[in-house]
Amino acid sequence: MSKKITCVIVDDEPIAREIITSFVKKTPSLELIKTCKNATEAINFIETNKVDLFFLDINMPEVNGLSLAKIIGKKANIIFTTAYRDYAVDGFNLNVVDYLLKPIAFERFFEAVQKVTPKQKSKSIELDKPTSKDYIFVRADRKMVKVNFNEISYIESLGDYLKIFLERETIITRETMNNINSKLPKSIFIRIHRSYIVSLNEITSYTNEFIEINNKALPISRSYKETVLQKLAEV
Numbered sequence: 105m106s107k108k109i110t111c112v113i114v115d116d117e118p119i120a121r122e123i124i125t126s127f128v129k130k131t132p133s134l135e136l137i138k139t140c141k142n143a144t145e146a147i148n149f150i151e152t153n154k155v156d157l158f159f160l161d162i163n164m165p166e167v168n169g170l171s172l173a174k175i176i177g178k179k180a181n182i183i184f185t186t187a188y189r190d191y192a193v194d195g196f197n198l199n200v201v202d203y204l205l206k207p208i209a210f211e212r213f214f215e216a217v218q219k220v221t222p223k224q225k226s227k228s229i230e231l232d233k234p235t236s237k238d239y240i241f242v243r244a245d246r247k248m249v250k251v252n253f254n255e256i257s258y259i260e261s262l263g264d265y266l267k268i269f270l271e272r273e274t275i276i277t278r279e280t281m282n283n284i285n286s287k288l289p290k291s292i293f294i295r296i297h298r299s300y301i302v303s304l305n306e307i308t309s310y311t312n313e314f315i316e317i318n319n320k321a322l323p324i325s326r327s328y329k330e331t332v333l334q335k336l337a338e339v
Contacts, residue, residue, distance in 0.1 A: 115161040143167035
């Protein structure tokens, strides 16, 4: 039997805590170990307890969820649960697993949790069994679709969705850039912008500001420029 994912709920609204608690109890892979009504409670808890996953509200008094996420850092996975869409970009820049907008449906909650489960399992096997897969599966049109790495030209973020541009078609899937980026081999793909990941094999030309693929110019953002240009110089 696989080890359950320990989780903590942090939200200043009692009803919100109750709803997420009920969702956790309906999810066999999760084990709720603490509910907190503010960030201070959560900070005190993680000083002496190991947590795999936080369900974290953003708009809280005193210390907000974004600040708490920075404190948590890489110690645990984070799924934001908030009523405010405006924080989405900040959330994904913090490398969170997912961003759930209230009111949250259980189906959407469960979908987000599934993005955490593979990560937890992989930590125990990655040193023993390196992967050699040359593909991933993504959800599209209510099914899991196989996508070969060598067919991907580039990936573009569209809010809660991604467009994966292939040689002969474009696939739209509900996924985060951070999550799909973690599944792609760094020897082939590089993120050039918060909205773009490109295949190094498909680049036809580049400047300090743009990468060209299939006659389309994709911007290199300032925050990724140094890493991108260094990588391209090595290719």
